Amino acid sequence: MVLFLYGFALILILLATAAFIVYLVRQKKSTYHWAYRLLLVGFAFLSFFIGYEYYTLGVAPVLTLKSSLSFFAWAILLVYLLFHLKFRLMVLGSFVAPLAACLLILSSTLPAGEVAVKPIFRSLWLPIHIGTAFVGNGFFAVTFVAGIMYLIQESQIKKKRLGSLYSRLPSLETLDSINHFALICGFTFMTAGMITGSIYAQVALGSYWRWDPKEVCSLIAWIFYAVLLHERLTVGWRGRRAALLSLFGFLVLVLAFVGANLWLSDYHSFRNMGGRPG
Amino acid sequence: MIRIVNIGMNHESAPIELRECLAKDPAHADKALALMREISCIKEGMFLSTCNRVEALFTTEQTAEAKSSVVDLLSELGGTPFEDLSSSLFTHEGQDAVRHIFRVASSLDSMVIGEPQILGQMKDAYASATKEKTTGVILNRLLHRAFHTAKRVRTETGISEAAVSVSYAAVELAKKIFNDFKGKKVLLIGAGEMAELAARHLLTHGVSAITVANRTFHKAVEVAQGFKGVPVSFEEIGAQLLEADIVISSTAAPGYVITHEQVKGSMKKRRNRPLFFIDIAVPRDVEPEVNDLENAYVYDIDDLKGIIQVNISEREEEAVKAERIVEEEVIKFEHWLKTLEVVPTIVSLKDKAETIRQAELKKSLSSLGELSPSQIKSLETLTLSITEKILNDPIVFLKQKADRPLGKTYLDTARRLFRLDRENGDEVDHGSEQDDRTSEEKH
Numbered sequence: 001m002v003l004f005l006y007g008f009a010l011i012l013i014l015l016a017t018a019a020f021i022v023y024l025v026r027q028k029k030s031t032y033h034w035a036y037r038l039l040l041v042g043f044a045f046l047s048f049f050i051g052y053e054y055y056t057l058g059v060a061p062v063l064t065l066k067s068s069l070s071f072f073a074w075a076i077l078l079v080y081l082l083f084h085l086k087f088r089l090m091v092l093g094s095f096v097a098p099l100a101a102c103l104l105i106l107s108s109t110l111p112a113g114e115v116a117v118k119p120i121f122r123s124l125w126l127p128i129h130i131g132t133a134f135v136g137n138g139f140f141a142v143t144f145v146a147g148i149m150y151l152i153q154e155s156q157i158k159k160k161r162l163g164s165l166y167s168r169l170p171s172l173e174t175l176d177s178i179n180h181f182a183l184i185c186g187f188t189f190m191t192a193g194m195i196t197g198s199i200y201a202q203v204a205l206g207s208y209w210r211w212d213p214k215e216v217c218s219l220i221a222w223i224f225y226a227v228l229l230h231e232r233l234t235v236g237w238r239g240r241r242a243a244l245l246s247l248f249g250f251l252v253l254v255l256a257f258v259g260a261n262l263w264l265s266d267y268h269s270f271r272n273m274g275g276r277p278g
Numbered sequence: 279m280i281r282i283v284n285i286g287m288n289h290e291s292a293p294i295e296l297r298e299c300l301a302k303d304p305a306h307a308d309k310a311l312a313l314m315r316e317i318s319c320i321k322e323g324m325f326l327s328t329c330n331r332v333e334a335l336f337t338t339e340q341t342a343e344a345k346s347s348v349v350d351l352l353s354e355l356g357g358t359p360f361e362d363l364s365s366s367l368f369t370h371e372g373q374d375a376v377r378h379i380f381r382v383a384s385s386l387d388s389m390v391i392g393e394p395q396i397l398g399q400m401k402d403a404y405a406s407a408t409k410e411k412t413t414g415v416i417l418n419r420l421l422h423r424a425f426h427t428a429k430r431v432r433t434e435t436g437i438s439e440a441a442v443s444v445s446y447a448a449v450e451l452a453k454k455i456f457n458d459f460k461g462k463k464v465l466l467i468g469a470g471e472m473a474e475l476a477a478r479h480l481l482t483h484g485v486s487a488i489t490v491a492n493r494t495f496h497k498a499v500e501v502a503q504g505f506k507g508v509p510v511s512f513e514e515i516g517a518q519l520l521e522a523d524i525v526i527s528s529t530a531a532p533g534y535v536i537t538h539e540q541v542k543g544s545m546k547k548r549r550n551r552p553l554f555f556i557d558i559a560v561p562r563d564v565e566p567e568v569n570d571l572e573n574a575y576v577y578d579i580d581d582l583k584g585i586i587q588v589n590i591s592e593r594e595e596e597a598v599k600a601e602r603i604v605e606e607e608v609i610k611f612e613h614w615l616k617t618l619e620v621v622p623t624i625v626s627l628k629d630k631a632e633t634i635r636q637a638e639l640k641k642s643l644s645s646l647g648e649l650s651p652s653q654i655k656s657l658e659t660l661t662l663s664i665t666e667k668i669l670n671d672p673i674v675f676l677k678q679k680a681d682r683p684l685g686k687t688y689l690d691t692a693r694r695l696f697r698l699d700r701e702n703g704d705e706v707d708h709g710s711e712q713d714d715r716t717s718e719e720k721h
Contacts, residue, residue, distance in 0.1 A: 153454070157451070157454060157455065157575055158569065158575065160577070160581050160584070160585075162585060162588070166454065167439075167440075169454075170457075171453060171454050171455060171456055171457050172454065172455050172456075172552065173455065173456050173457040173552065174457045177457070235549070235550075236548075236549025236550045236551070237550065238550050238551075238573065239550065239552065239572060239573045240572055240573070241572060
């Protein structure tokens with residue numbers, strides 16, 4: 001059952017990614033519609049998969065790197081679908097879907113270890129904490145993708161070399177406003193994720209903040225994004241600078257996510273959560 | 279045998295003076311249409327007149343006679359002697375005429391390949407021809423197929439995608455910087471055809487306001503009036519840089535009108551909102567280093583021309599694809615034209631069957647005595663479906679073979695097999711067959 005749901009989700013999302021890339025090259029609207037439908041169904045299967053895992057495990061399925069990578073991919077797709085409702089930007093899928101597909105492929109290569117669920121995870125705070133944090137990460141992934149798209153488009157216009165991506169990418173203003181909007185949402189969710197996390201820590205471990213490497217990394221990323229948002233709102237930082245910084249911010253975030261989990265072992269580490277590291 | 283003929287001139291065949299003679303008066307087209315109607319050997323006709331081309335399209339059975347009448351008509355219309363005119367005219371007949379019309383509609387025959395206006399002009403010309411009822415089965419079909427071909431070319435190739443004029447290229451660029459032009463402001467510095475054209479394009483694309491600056495304020499007022507814009511003095515440009523989103527500059531100033539320093543200062547004050555400079559002036563008005571500033575983009579006339587050059591060569595590549603589509607449609611049309619030849623035979627076949635049916639029905643009804651209306655009705659239906667079903671296969675066969683080499687032979691056999699020609703005797707002349715084919719097509 002689990003394998004069936006996961007396999008279907010993976011295949012559908014990979015097909016959707018391929019279709020999105022074909023759309024980027026060929027610019028056929030029908031291809032895009034297929035890609036979108038495939039992605040939608042793939043997302044549904046992934047949601048079922050995560051829901052099923054939650055049900056069988058009894059806690060949120062984020063205790064191994066394998067399952068949290070799937071969850072990250074799910075969060076990115078969720079945010080993309082929300083953005084699609086707001087911006088209706090077709091080409092965004094051609095950049096977001098590959099990112100989600102990469103995470104899923106990475107996740108599928110990791111071995112599925114046995115998970116011994118410690119009682120500490122049987123708390124409602126866990127899904128709230130990781131839910132908000134991951135949706136926040138999803139939004140930041142969109143700022144990252146929009147940032148890349150912005151930099152490509154901007155350099156083409158600045159250097160007056162209008163390549164094949166020029167006509168395929170949207171206007172700079174659109175990309176910048178996506179970046180801006182995703183930053184605001186991402187920051188809100190990240191803040192909520194950190195607050196709920198510290199409440200969870202207080203409830204479960206008896207202290208709000210423990211200077212765990214992941215906490216520190218996240219705090220750095222949070223401060224970084226806070227500065228970026230502040231400059232955007234007050235001084236009007238935008239365009240290339242904002243795009244570059246959102247790229248950098250996301251890299252810090254990825255470091256916090258993967259690096260802190262694997263190498264800087266503490267209670268956020270998957271090793272200590274009972275699951276074997278990948 | 280009916281033929282499609284097309285006589286006319288375009289930018290390649292005739293010098294501008296001659297085209298002007300014919301195209302200068304919009305009433306000419308209507309007049310030409312009325313005159314063409316007078317010519318008895320022309321069956322259907324249509325007249326297209328734009329600033330770059332004048333064309334008469336007609337169908338006829340006496341090709342030579344009709345052609346010389348049309349040339350006479352054109353020389354009368356333009357007030358030019360016959361000899362001067364005939365050397366500048368092109369003539370296409372049959373398949374070539376069909377191909378030509380398809381190419382014109384698809385904008386493959388235009389001076390600027392892919393320009394979109396020609397299709398609209400052709401639709402107008404066709405509309406006035408249908409209003410005057412000078413078109414019939416063949417031209418109606420031809421024009422509809424031409425519009426269909428044009429649509430295919432436009433959607434299946436990139437022939438009219440990228441801009442090929444400086445002012446349009448500037449607008450296209452602005453579209454890639456700004457999401458939409460609503461609420462955006464344009465500052466026009468100086469005057470000049472290209473700059474004003476660019477400003478006008480931006481206005482039609484939804485720009486909210488235009489401000490015009492000029493060295494002589496009097497001139498600024500004058501230009502601003504044309505755009506319903508606001509005139510400002512040359513000294514106010516610095517302040518206007520905080521307001522504007524797109525600056526079009528085209529002055530005769532020897533030095534830079536807008537400097538790096540000036541823009542750098544205003545970028546901060548405008549909270550880094552993007553600023554797009556379109557510098558059409560030679561020598562340049564905007565210091566090139568402005569382009570190095572974040573969120574400021576400068577395109578001068580050479581940059582824009584460079585883009586156009588790329589676009590033009592892209593269009594030429596796309597034109598190859600478009601020619602293939604045209605060829606495909608020409609073949610389809612030819613096929614239809616061939617099936618048209620079998621229409622008179624099919625009509626007389628049906629007529630004959632109907633006459634026999636009516637006669638036999640009448641005989642039977644009189645011998646059957648009293649019948650209820652519903653019984654009569656079912657007899658009608660019975661006989662009708664018998665004749666229809668018997669004729670169905672021969673008709674389908676004839677239509678299928680219409681454009682095959684042996685089509686004519688089959689047609690001839692069918693006429694002899696059913697004794698269609700002797701039946702009607704000498705009463706059928708070519709003209710009435712023509713009417714039949716018209717009525718058939720309408721069904």
